[in-house]
Amino acid sequence: MSTTRKTASALAATSLLVLCGLGAAPSASAADAGGSTPPAAPVVTDAGGARLTSYDPATGQAVVATGGSGSAAGAVKVGQVIDSLPSAVAPKGALLMVTGVQKATDGQVAVSTRPAAVNELLGANTASLHTEVAPSSIAVTPQLPGLKVTYKPRIDGASGSASAGLELNADTDLDLPDGTSAAFSGSMELDAGVDFDYTGTAFDLKQARVGFTTDARADWHVQGTFKGSTGDIKIPIASLNAAPVVWAGPIPVVVNVDLTLYAHISANGTVTVDTEDSYDGSWGVHADYTKQGGWTKSTDSGSTTHDPATGTVSGKGDIHTGLLTEGTIALYNSLGVKVGVEPYLRTVISGRAVLDYDGTVESLRGSVDMYGGLNIGGSLLARLKIMGATLFERDLPFTIYNREQRLLHATR
Incomplete structure (x- = not known):
């Protein structure tokens, strides 16, 4: 800390x-x-x-x-x-x-x-804290049968207090709108921390920040045929809940972390896939307050790496596959941020393509484009009530952040 x-x-x-x-x-x-x-x-x-x-x-x-x-x-x-x-x-x-x-x-x-209010707790203080969330303190509620929860030791020298990262492994079938199904398997490793900054008096909040940062690695494999417009298919994999306590000197402050991990797929046209993608990166989402500017959002995409996609894709259309994390990070479950973060692979195909383990095109008929992306969205969560009056009537949305890079373009 x-x-x-x-x-x-x-x-x-x-x-x-x-x-x-x-x-x-x-x-x-x-x-x-x-x-x-x-x-x-x-x-x-x-x-x-x-x-x-x-x-x-x-x-x-x-x-x-x-x-x-x-x-x-x-x-x-x-x-x-x-x-x-x-x-x-x-x-x-x-x-x-x-x-x-x-x-x-x-x-x-x-x-x-x-x-x-937070300033009534901390008074005339200044705090700037970053606390690692120990994997053992995260309660994992599986949403899929057979979900495997493991703790992967850090062998590269941990920057935080935890000596292991939380790893989730899922293997399931996805029900599709046309009555068929597709196979999905994936894993995600999280190394998370919470941030809390505060400056104020007992009568006045001058500056504050509450948020969440994480290093994550994700791998996912999708196999099946998608027809027509599927809309968003979201399959909950697991719920993650923690309540780390950060200490502002002798004063404890409770940060509630409530997240759900989903498999997220959408497709248009007719596309048959048997592909695998990997993501390695870091991101952060924060709610920031200043007396002059009020509450604003802050997103940090950090560094993002998509490994070359491998496998086979055919048909005519496009497909989006990813691992989506949604939830809230809040002080005492009343003030903080709602977040939605998703690394994804987007494929546009007309024909048939076979991709080697290093992402090169082994064979191709037609054209294929692949994009690796990261979406970060959310809103300010404000449910604080003072003397019966709600300070914020609704969530204040963040501008959605999207970064997408082309991983492959080929035509023959």
């Missing part, structure tokens, strides 16, 4: 209650080593017995277990920010402002809350 930079002033307007469902805040010495200033109010962690035992997002009602009498029982006050890490009660974490406190009984404090 990168070091965290903070101004000398600490939280001024609100005290902070950290409820740790998955680990406690760093010790004072660890925070000081990062050059950060702890908040003015005491931070209560699970070491003191504080935890969120009940929370209803619809009503804002919550119950905090304080661990009994004493200082912990009196720690929950109106005007505090509750910063709850992921737990069974709040799987995506919770960032709440206490608006009312009922009398404590048996170590339980019932509170009324509203969603809190």
Whole structure:
């Protein structure tokens, strides 16, 4: 994780209650080593017995277990920010402002809350963080029978904290509109990280960034005959979910990552394929905020390499095959970005072509063009509510980024 930079002033307007469902805040010495200033109010962690035992997002009602009498029982006050890490009660974490406190009984404090803003949590601070998402922390939910999930060791010297990349391997049949089917197999390896920047005060957000970067390698093989206009065929392969915690000094910030990987195919005309393509590259998608310009998008296509396509293609028409990743990256599941990223192979054929392992044309009758591309699209996800008012009524779309390069052009 990168070091965290903070101004000398600490939280001024609100005290902070950290409820740790998955680990406690760093010790004072660890925070000081990062050059950060702890908040003015005491931070209560699970070491003191504080935890969120009940929370209803619809009503804002919550119950905090304080661990009994004493200082912990009196720690929950109106005007505090509750910063709850992921737990069974709040799987995506919770960032709440206490608006009312009922009398404590048996170590339980019932509170009324509203969603809190990021600047209410971090106050007069500056943070610039990049955190690797450990593959072991990603929950993979297969959407296809027989999906293989493995962790591939990095042998080239990992730049992040994780020592292995997450690899998914799928092998399935695709149902086509004409009642036939095509075979699809593919694999994707991900090495992901989250980014979070912040500058502000307890009353004012000045600058912020939340986003996602990844190095990825994908291989996919498609075999079948496609007739007419198929439209978009999207087959879910797996859902990926993680809730990494980034530390702004002693203050934890929860980033929710929820992605789904699809096989994506579309075709026009009549095309028979038995082809394989490979992609190796990096990309990033971020939502950026400045006080002067408001929220804007930022996409980084990084470096992209498509290996030469191999196999056989025939017919008259065009076909698009790719691996599509869609989902959201957000702070406390309320503010962040929706993303759609797809490396793909697009083939235009009139005749028949056989491509060797190095992408050269072994035999050709007619003409063939192949293009390797990368699509990045999405929108700003904003669902933050303050005092019952939604700050953003709708997602703010990004301009779709597309980069396509010709891999092959041949005619005979």
